[in-house]
Amino acid sequence: MxxxxxxxxxxxxxxxxxxxxxxxxxxxxxxxxxxxxxxxxxxxxLKGISSGKTTRSRQKAMQKEELSSETTTRKQQKAKRKAEKKQNKKPRRRAFPIWLRIIVVILLCAIALVIGAIVGYAIIGSGKPSDALDMDTWRHIIEIVTKTE
Incomplete structure (x- = not known):
């Protein structure tokens, strides 16, 4: 069992x-x-989406067919192409906006100016680096340049 x-x-x-x-x-x-x-x-x-995109050669062939079938002037054809180009153009989203680029470039120029003044005054002119940022030093430099005594 x-x-x-x-x-x-x-x-x-x-x-x-x-x-x-x-x-x-x-x-x-x-x-x-x-x-x-x-x-x-x-x-x-996806096939439906991708079929909306056409190759460059296919677009040109389609344009030629459209243009040959219609009797239009050259200016009208050009305007039509421009309108189609604008319609097919994707909007561009910038990761680094233009206004921010301008600000960054201005800041980099200011920093380069200050560093250049310090290097020029301290190394080339044999002075103290901190003296390059003093207002008295700049007044003296302006007086020498303008020759006012």
């Missing part, structure tokens, strides 16, 4: 395992089919 009970338990375990395994396999099959459906939907959507 002791031999039959462990056998029954092992059989029950095996059936439980196989049931659990079958459930897992079924769930995986469902998930894969759902994923395949979503992927195919996304591919269709």
């Amino acid at each position: 002791s031999n039959s009970q462990p056998e029954v338990k092992t059989e029950e375990r095996k059936t439980r395992r196989s049931k659990a395994w079958n459930k897992l396999v079924d769930n995986l099959k469902k998930l894969t089919t759902e994923l395949k459906k979503k992927i195919s939907k996304n591919k269709k959507r």
Whole structure:
């Protein structure tokens, strides 16, 4: 009797395992089919988006067809191309705005001026670096340049 009970338990375990395994396999099959459906939907959507973009040669061919089919003047054709170009142009978002660039350039110029004055006065002129920033020194320099005594 002791031999039959462990056998029954092992059989029950095996059936439980196989049931659990079958459930897992079924769930995986469902998930894969759902994923395949979503992927195919996304591919269709992406094809629709990408079909809106045309290559440069294709655009030129389309323009030639349009232009040859219509009898328009050269100015009208040029205006039409410009309008299409503006319509297809993507808006540009700058990470570093122009006004900020101008401020940075002005600050860098001011810093370069101060560093140049300090280096010139201290190294070339054999003076103290801190004296280059004194107002008295600059008054003296202006007096020498303008020659007012």
